[in-house]
Amino acid sequence: MNQSHSSTLNDELDGDTLHEECGVFGVLGHPDGATLTALGLHALQHRGQEAAGIVTFDGKQFHTEKRMGLVGDHYTDPATLAKLPGFISIGHTRYSTTGEVALRNVQPLFAELEVGGIAVAHNGNFTNGLTMRRMLIADGAIFQATSDTEVVLHLIARSKQTSSSDRFIDAIRQMEGGYSMLAMTRTKLIAARDPIGIRPLVMGELDGKPIFCSETCALDIIGAKYIRDVENGEVIICEIQPDGSITIDSRKADQPKPERLCLFEYVYFARPDSVVGGRSVYTARKNMGINLAKEAPVEADVVVPVPDGGTPAALGFAQASGIPFEYGIIRNHYVGRTFIEPTQQIRAFGVKLKHSANRAMIEGKRVVLVDDSIVRGTTSLKIVQMIRDAGAKEVHIRVASPMIYFPDFYGIDTPDADKLLANQYSSLQAMCDYIGADSLEFLSIDGLYRAVGGENRDAANPQFTDHYFTGDYPTRLLDNDSTSNVRKLAVMASNG
Numbered sequence: 482m483n484q485s486h487s488s489t490l491n492d493e494l495d496g497d498t499l500h501e502e503c504g505v506f507g508v509l510g511h512p513d514g515a516t517l518t519a520l521g522l523h524a525l526q527h528r529g530q531e532a533a534g535i536v537t538f539d540g541k542q543f544h545t546e547k548r549m550g551l552v553g554d555h556y557t558d559p560a561t562l563a564k565l566p567g568f569i570s571i572g573h574t575r576y577s578t579t580g581e582v583a584l585r586n587v588q589p590l591f592a593e594l595e596v597g598g599i600a601v602a603h604n605g606n607f608t609n610g611l612t613m614r615r616m617l618i619a620d621g622a623i624f625q626a627t628s629d630t631e632v633v634l635h636l637i638a639r640s641k642q643t644s645s646s647d648r649f650i651d652a653i654r655q656m657e658g659g660y661s662m663l664a665m666t667r668t669k670l671i672a673a674r675d676p677i678g679i680r681p682l683v684m685g686e687l688d689g690k691p692i693f694c695s696e697t698c699a700l701d702i703i704g705a706k707y708i709r710d711v712e713n714g715e716v717i718i719c720e721i722q723p724d725g726s727i728t729i730d731s732r733k734a735d736q737p738k739p740e741r742l743c744l745f746e747y748v749y750f751a752r753p754d755s756v757v758g759g760r761s762v763y764t765a766r767k768n769m770g771i772n773l774a775k776e777a778p779v780e781a782d783v784v785v786p787v788p789d790g791g792t793p794a795a796l797g798f799a800q801a802s803g804i805p806f807e808y809g810i811i812r813n814h815y816v817g818r819t820f821i822e823p824t825q826q827i828r829a830f831g832v833k834l835k836h837s838a839n840r841a842m843i844e845g846k847r848v849v850l851v852d853d854s855i856v857r858g859t860t861s862l863k864i865v866q867m868i869r870d871a872g873a874k875e876v877h878i879r880v881a882s883p884m885i886y887f888p889d890f891y892g893i894d895t896p897d898a899d900k901l902l903a904n905q906y907s908s909l910q911a912m913c914d915y916i917g918a919d920s921l922e923f924l925s926i927d928g929l930y931r932a933v934g935g936e937n938r939d940a941a942n943p944q945f946t947d948h949y950f951t952g953d954y955p956t957r958l959l960d961n962d963s964t965s966n967v968r969k970l971a972v973m974a975s976n977g
């Protein structure tokens with residue numbers, strides 16, 4: 482997420498960003514811990530391309546390797562993997578969009594405590610991370626890094642509980658927001674999901690050894706079996722015993738809340754071959770396109786996906802509308818996700834680097850462009866121009882999710898409210914004129930809910946968290962200075 486949510490916060494934190502969407506992977510009891518972790522992180526690369534780290538324990542000591550850049554660029558080197566022996570391993574791939582990028586912030590973070598060493602890796606964002614940090618600093622704590630994951634280590638160190646797992650539980654129960662966390666000690670691999678399960682986390686198994694990871698695609702890459710999702714509010718503690726056997730202990734929240742997974746995992750973030758919350762991401766995206774074709778039909782000659790995010794929805798749109806699907810835009814796969822570049826100017830440049838028009842499929846045609854989402858509008862603006870330059874007769878945009886009015890505070894990279902395209906124009910037509918399209922339509926919130934879960938949104942108890950579309954934040958936002966503005970916007974939106 483963007484650091485500009487709170488300039489005071491970032492001034493205080495030395496210009497670094499706190500907010501990140503990430504991938505986590507952990508395995509216990511397997512002799513190839515680091516290799517499996519590197520492969521798992523490689524499958525989760527879409528969740529973070531900035532840096533990756535792995536911590537292992539070999540029975541005597543902990544080993545840590547952290548690198549900036551892609552997993553495959555570093556952890557395929559046998560020399561690097563040789564520095565990571567061990568049968569317990571956790572890893573993290575990090576995504577962060579702004580600010581100084583320091584190796585000290587790369588996770589997993591490790592601390593040697595009187596109960597022994599502990600490493601933690603975190604996907605998500607705490608909404609009280611700054612508040613807790615200030616409290617800890619006032620109490621004498623010294624922070625090494627600016628990532629709020631370090632807050633958890635300090636809370637573990639201060640906990641009055643005796644065992645490392647009870648200390649971990651004690652620490653995370655003081656945190657608010659969206660998080661999926663892994664922790665490891667000398668004998669344990671611990672997995673935890675926030676009380677409403679905003680971020681995903683699944684449990685798998687390979688050769689009888691437990692694995693936890695952000696998405697099922699990280700199980701598939703190593704041929705591991707999916708067991709189940711870690712439940713919202715649940716902590717699972719796996720411990721290796723002296724005889725090599727593994728015990729598994731699940732602790733659930735005392736007062737469980739209904740799960741509200743983040744809808745944006747289905748819209749954009751998760752890999753399409755993953756199964757998130759028991760639902761195929763690919764099928765959900767295709768359904769979004771089918772519902773969009775029903776809600777916002779258009780006469781056209783060709784359906785073109787904005788690759789790669791828009792592809793499954795474009796297929797659904799094409800099948801439901803009967804308009805042929807063609808690859809009218811070719812994506813250069815050697816360029817990372819557009820959002821990884823830190824400034825708006827470079828982001829715009831990134832779009833050009835990434836996509837080029839396939840003139841043969843576009844020239845003289847009425848084109849329906851299908852994308853998964855519009856955030857700042859950078860991609861749409863560039864792509865409409867590109868399609869027109871390639872000779873399209875008409876360009877219609879269909880977006881497979883509703884308009885985004887509100888920033889996210891749970892680990893998805895979205896900018897401040899005023900940078901979101903939906904807040905810059907008072908009408909759909911004005912937005913369409915800015916982008917330069919012949920028409921522009923978005924999927925309705927019910928259309929999206931049906932695509933993912935089969936049912937319309939239950940207004941009294943929404944089945945997912947959808948705050949970026951509705952302003953209905955599922956937790957309080959303790960840290961955020963602009964919370965009152967966000968709430969004001971939410972009221973404005975609900976008043977139409």
Ligand code: AMP
Nearest residue numbers: 749790820854855856857858859860894
């Ligand atoms: P924008 O260009 O700012 O309107 O962003 C929309 C484009 O970026 C779409 O093509 C999406 O596939 C992609 N996108 C949406 N959300 C994110 C995100 N959180 N991080 C990176 N890319 C995103």
